[in-house]
Amino acid sequence: MADEQWGAAVRLLWGPEPSAKPARGPRRGLTLEAIARTGIGIADAEGLGAVSMQRVAGELGVTKMALYRYVPGKAELVALMVEAALPVPDASAASAGSAGSAGSAGSVEGGWREQLGVWARALYAGFRRHPWLLEATVGVRVMGPRELGWMERALSALDGCGLSGAEAMDAVVLVAGHVRGIAEQGRAAGVTADGDAGPDAQLAVMLGEVMRVRGEEFPALGAAMASVAEHGGHDEALEFGLDRILDGLGLLVARRVGGGSS
Known part of the structure; x- marks a missing residue:
């Protein structure tokens, strides 16, 4: 069961990179690294929800079916993206x-x-x-x-x-x-x-007007915010x-x- 559920991702992340050729025409120069980097670019700009096999294939200039020869689905695509996006441990x-x-x-x-x-x-x-x-x-x-x-x-x-x-x-x-x-x-x-x-600085800006008008109801919060404003620590x-x-x-x-x- 585990092999059925995760076997493809294990092979992509830990095994040799697959070599897929289109049925017709010249071989396309796709690599797992290029596929992952394309997905990363989309996720960085628009969020993970914008990543799909169709979108990545379009960015690479291939059909979705051609992409499936390298990566079997979105879960495996995201796994490749995570591996490529994480910095190398120092x-x-x-x-x-x-x-x-x-x-x-x-x-x-x-x-x-x-x-x-x-x-x-x-x-x-x-x-x-x-x-x-x-x-x-x-x-x-x-x-x-x-x-x-x-x-x-x-x-x-x-x-x-x-x-x-x-x-x-x-x-x-x-x-x-x-x-x-x-x-x-x-x-x-x-x-x-x-x-x-x-977030702390943004919160202070957001609360500034409220505290100016109703600050006496929240004396501890007001004192903490005043201290941060005076001494720093955002x-x-x-x-x-x-x-x-x-x-x-x-x-x-x-x-x-x-x-x-x-």
Whole structure:
């Protein structure tokens, strides 16, 4: 059953690239990379809902039936797009500190914390660059080598920290969930570039007039907004939440490495 449901995507993502020839005429120069990049271009401009086999075929100048010789359906097309759109996991992050060889909680923390921080920010940048990835990377589905490489990179950072396999997996899910949540907020606010006003700044503008008239009913909110306006701090939720998550993991790592109870 699993092979019937996901076999085609597994073969496309993990196997050799298929070679298809039209029944008549010269061979068309289609590649899986070109197909994926065409889908990515459509999704970047118009959203994932605009991607279809017919649309991609038209952009490539071939018939939909010709495209089916390479990709059997939209699910497999989106899987190829995800694999091509995700940035390559930064190998330098894994070598920033050797968690497995550290001999104390402090040295272990320095390695894994830096690595997970780099990992989280790079993942966030990928979601900002291609917001449709947030929609395309949910649920049970086939993942390609690059996407699994992201999971491998994060889990490798926690190697030697004293966590069980389940705890390490949960830690990665926790960090990724925070990144996704902040990226979703930015997507909803239409943030697609570093220069765009983030959701916090947009919220402040939207609430400005309301707070001017009815601010006395919401004194805590008014005080927080006034503080942000005076001292800054707009749209720093990614770093704030990431630091708090890593702080909590640091306490657990310190107990495990130091031989304390869980």
